[in-house]
Amino acid sequence: MTNYTAPQRDMLFVLNHLAGLEDIAGLPGLEDATPDMAAAILDEAAKFAAGVLAPINASGDRQGCQWDNGTVTPADGFADAYASFCETGWNAMPAAPEFGGQGLPSLVSSAVQEMWKSANMAFALCPMLTLGAVNAIAEHASDEIKATYLPKMVSGEWTGTMNLTEPQAGSDLAAVRSRAVPVGDGSYRISGTKIFITWGEHDMAENIVHLVLARLPDAPAGVKGISLFVVPKFMVNADGSLGARNDLACASIEHKLGIHASPTAVMVFGENDGAIGYLVGEAHKGLGYMFTMMNHARLNVGMEGVAISERAYQQALAYAKDRVQGKPMGDTSGQTRTILHHPDVRRMLMDMKSRIEAMRALAYQTAAHMDYAHHHPDDAVRRQHQSRVDLFTPVVKGWCTESAVGITSTGIQVHGGMGFIEETGAAQHLRDARITPIYEGTTAIQANDLIGRKVAREGGSSLRTLLADMAATRDALTAEGDANLVAIGVALGRGIGALSEAGDWLLAHYDSQPAAAAAGAVPFLKLTGVVAGGWMMARAAQVATQLLAAGDADTVFLNAKLVTARYYADHVLPEAALYAAGVTQGAGSVLALDEEGF
CATH class of the missing domain: 2.40.110.20 (Butyryl-CoA Dehydrogenase, subunit A; domain 2)
Incomplete structure (x- = not known):
């Protein structure tokens, strides 16, 4: 298994240029979370993730936990890593200062959480659930319970x-x-x-x-x-x-x-x-109270999808750069090359890379909306951002985790037969990823929540606002003189059209044909994720173009961002039409068979 290196450059790009960290640092209570401070936090977190958590990931997978007459002993190294995690203050990072936390924005803590999950997903589940419990107790319990439990839970x-x-x-x-x-x-x-x-x-x-x-x-x-x-x-x-x-x-x-x-x-x-x-x-x-914790967990499980995909991509890329095999089609040099030179390997890596960047941007954007919903002084603005959090939560959880299963499977395919061998480590990523679409509510549960509570119940108002925001980006791109941005804008426009069509169908049929609506719920969730991810990538391309024009020195990263956004527009956004057809035309064949026919 390869080492883990946190993708800090892309994380910071999303934090600063897409999610608006500088503006969030202007919110009451978040003034210390400047871009410079966030960069320093990410740098230290990257060192801990790579140096402490990643080295015990594969060994923990092989050893597992031991149960003996009610006592559970974690894998070797986990207790020491957890002690170090708490001693260095990482557990307290997102919690409220009144209970001993550091009170950092959800946006910054989400990036750090991604590192923990990429480095060692099994380990990261423990502090993730603790902080979810902290949130539920802090919001709903008595002062006596808060005083008794929260300080030591926040400290770890x-x-x-x-x-x-x-x-x-x-x-x-x-x-x-x-x-x-x-x-x-x-x-x-x-x-x-x-x-x-x-x-x-x-x-x-x-x-x-x-x-x-x-x-x-x-x-x-x-x-x-x-x-x-x-x-x-x-x-x-x-x-x-x-x-x-x-x-x-x-x-x-x-x-x-x-x-x-x-x-x-x-x-x-x-x-x-x-x-x-x-x-x-x-x-x-109690169920409403528990949903405070569950919604926290759902967003964090969505981040697990991003994180485990990133780990699988890093491993596949390292293997592709190292594995020498064959002469690439169209290469007239006659030399044997690494498999990175083979067009289909490049296709697989580009697919992994583009989907991960879209997922990361959407998850971080949702975290930014959470910060506005909790900290903005204007109640109307808070409600507006909470509406976007509510709409995106099932999408981040469902789409990012379903995508992770495909991405980690592609990572095995890049390795070829070696990916099917446990010693390489590629298989662990797929095995770990497979739980993410299941726990904290299966994809169908997320999808039914999306079409019911988040679309039909409110007459599609939040969805229409989202579509309008996406359309504004499309219009800005198609008005550009840059042919690449125009092409991305056109592709985004087709995706917006597909999402709008599917949303209108659901609103028209949800009450009269509930089974038909439910049959298309998961396709609708995936459709929303694909188009929202395309929106994020379109915005990223727009920002990258502006930074290059302004003379930003990081030309390799920014040009790669443009290529990745174009790949997403060419290869991923077209999936929107297929998902929309599944929603608007597919229910009949889903529901047609009698029980005896299965």
Whole structure:
């Protein structure tokens, strides 16, 4: 497996020129996040990712975690890496200063998160879930719970999890059966079994704080009867010290296709007297509270798609530059060349590169909207940006992760037969990537959320605003005298047309033909991602052209950006028409077969 080098040049290009970091640094509370400060943070994070996390990625995959009578021991090197991660302050970077965090913008922390996930995705899941739990507690819990748990979770001394899924329920949270019985002193006795709990048990931190969905005795049926509870592995004394072990246990860990170094636990609560838990917020509102954590996780899983794709691309590129094989078609020198000279290898690498850059830009842009939604002083502006966050969240999660499966598979193809051999490391990237379209809500769940809550429910208003913003970029490019920019603008225009057509079809048929709309939901999500990614690449080409005209010295990078944007316009944006046809014309064949026909 090749070393990992963070793509800082592209990260900074997106931060500064597409996502508008300088403007975000002008928002209240984010004044210290200047472009120079961000560049320094990224430089230090790149060193940690490459020097500490990346070297234990492959070994962690081979060794995995060990379960022994309820105790889980991570792979060699993980505990030391986690201690170093917390000691150097990385865990606290995105959290609020009032709880010991550094309060950096989501935009900057997203770039750093990408590095952790590229270097070692299994490791990165632990702090990712902790910070998601921090966000949920900070937004919804009582001051007492915040004071008890948040400082040590922010520091990383304690980690966090979310416990939603149960064996009989799967993604149907209305079927959750875990129980919470009030004790009378403000605490509750929690009982039930939860599955697929990432980093649900380990010995890297002093305590693990579980956020658990459960039902009170008087809870109404369905999702309206779910409450959220803080359930610590060890009880916390009044002075903040740790007390007795709570009544919860890790019954087993799963044997998985990938992310072997990340323990996926079956957690059992209350086999004896009941695990002690504390209600977060109001009773029966737990699902809404948990979505604070889940939406954080969904965006971060989308970033995993970007990150693991980048790692696969770096490895494929290194192999293509090193592997000498054959004489390229059209090469009259008669010399044997590296496979980078073969046209189809170049096609595969360009496809990987262009999709990754589009995904990165869209994910970072969404993070920038989050910063505006949380920090802008004008409520109307905050709502406007939150609307874009809501629209893009399922797209970033679904499109980036589905793309990652294809990109990491292409990385294996670049290696040829050597990619199918575990020792090269290319296969690990595909195995790790395969979980990303599944957990934190499958692609279908994201797609149904997109067409239902984010498009149909609001009459398409957010989608129309997005289409108008894209059209403005198209118009600017097609008005340019530069033939390359005009071609990119024309391709973007076709994509906008396809997305608009599909969106209109959904709005016209969502209520009257719900099954037909659902049959096209995933194609619509992919369509939105492809076109939104094309919009990002078109903007990147526009900026690169302006910087070159202004005499920017980084001509190699900027010219490559133009070529990559043109490749995306020529080869990826045409997929929009296919996805639109699937939405508007494909439902009949999806739904035609009787059950016996399968």
